[in-house]
Amino acid sequence: MNVGSLPAADLTRRLRGDGLRLRNGPAVMCVRSQLDEVRDGIALHYAGHEVPTEDSFTNFHISVNRPPGLRSWLRAQVQFSLDGELPFSPLPGNQGFPLFEWGMNWCLSMHLHRFLMLHAAVVERDGRALILPAPPGSGKSTLCAGLVWHGWRLLSDELTLIDPASGRITPVPRPVSLKNASIEVIRQFAPQATFGPVVPETVKGSIGHFSPPPGTVERAHDTALPAWVVLPRFVAGASTQLQPLSKGRALMALVDNSFNYQIHGAGGFHTLAALVHRSECFEFSYSRLEEAVALFAELADRRADGQAEERTDVPREPSA
């Protein structure tokens, strides 16, 4: 069963009652919310997501609701909770759906330590994954959004989950979050994208989400091996430029954008070393999305034609 096959009344009843079970990549959330905008956001963006049966295990019990008390009469607010604890300060009352998304990202990035986790967008084509690690403001989400409407499959716009044993990346298909001017750029670029309401004046500016493109959620279990690491940078007016990046610097960039590198200890180093070893690594600056997606299509085709050698001699962690 998936969210789209639940009658609207049933969805509301679950969210307001014992919670809606919602598959979120490798985890299952149990979500409660009294808020219409959270329900509407889930109905719109999560229609294809699996609703596990009532007798299954759930990893995280979360809620997004108005805080109790008199204060909410003065100024509407929303708060996120995990197991009844409140990790963040409340946000203004219209930010329920963005808070739901941020809260779920936080839950995964704080807990799924069996994966080495990167703060990076990741997309796939022909079974090969392209990792875009970058701090906020670098144009990572915009580039990711452009790619997933031009031949690439969305694995995640936010969280790259690497299995240390196999080196493979587990998808977390979710709505893609865009900020400010990027929202209009992608609306123009991909008119077929399904956008939810834009929420203005969040800490990150205006936030808009579009639903995972068709076929993405259905393939949530198809993992992919990394083939490219690209550090993107949006520079207004810049020409499209792809520059080789040394494996060492690529590795350091991955470390900088990792949520739990230190928790993996020496194993974390070996996982990332193997990843950069098997990947082509680049720095990329752009201002025109059309040129960017054309360049990445070419990059993927070149690799598919076998012009770039496939690395099979990936170093293994020493078995000391």
Next chain:
Amino acid sequence: MTSDREALILRVLREPERLRTLSQVQWALLAGQARRADLLARVASMAIEVVGRSKLSAQVGAHLDDVLMLAKAQQDEVRREVEFLAQALAPLGIPVTLMKGAAYLMSGRQAAKGRLYSDIDIMVPKIRIAEVEATLMLHGWAGSHHNPYDQRYYRQWMHEIPPMQHIHRATTLDVHHAILPETARLRPSSALILGSAVPLADDARVQVLSPHDMVLHSMTHLFHNEELSHGLRDLSDLDLLLREFGALPGFWPGLVARAKQLDLGRPLFYGVRHARRSFATPVPEEVVAELAAHGPRQPLASLMDALWARGLGPQHASAAATYAAPALFALYVRAHWLRMPPLMLARHLTTKALTSKPKPATSP
């Protein structure tokens, strides 16, 4: 609290065999209660032992792997930090005397199993605290709480200097010279405690408190703590310590006498009482009888039982007792009351209320 309403986390910690028969939905409830109490890694290591990793469902097994990975990383980090501390303090000729979690880990106690750590606690003689602080600063541990009020609070009144944090590794270190504040009602002797500390078998630079003192300190810490978000975890630690040390010859006969010597009869009374209540910790009858004299009288005894039953219970919504919030507040006030004389307390709480810090905004 009737037994069928009792929280799953308590039943499982008392009888780990129950882990064999949990449904997937019960596992989800248990994981939530345990995470909220910072006990998920302990439940995970029990499950691996009792049930076996291969017999857990894929989803539960993976969820437990996640937290065990974190626990392993934190334990490795504590071991490294202890080595750095031993190297830093060696030139002063002062051993690193570990307390609480780091002590359980380094001395191989059962209570280290699936324990998560937020900081390391050490104890040094008060007369040498300035030297120790200066040396630690040279090795990269920086002080915190730089405003004048907090400095005075720690340095004049408390049993520790302001928490230190390593500038590169961001690990937190609490340097104590006593186990209770200077201003507290009870005044256990630091000299007696440090004098009985026991070096680690494989590293004489590092020592832990004697079994009696380790138990008494952990009880004193718990039953004077104003903040009980780790109350159940600390009580579970006590249960494991008492079970392990209780098997040593001479442990039980000397414990009450040592508590009297250190002025810690009351914390021992509470510790034994609530470990037995929550975890059915085996304690000889004569010890229980002897301790009765150290408990509060009626009607205070019943009130304190009711407060601790709430303060030390699970705080997860599915398990929290009725009136848990006022009980936690009452215990918060009580902890301060025991720490300081009334006028000082009034001044302190007023200052804190006027200078409280906000929570972080959403970051992801």
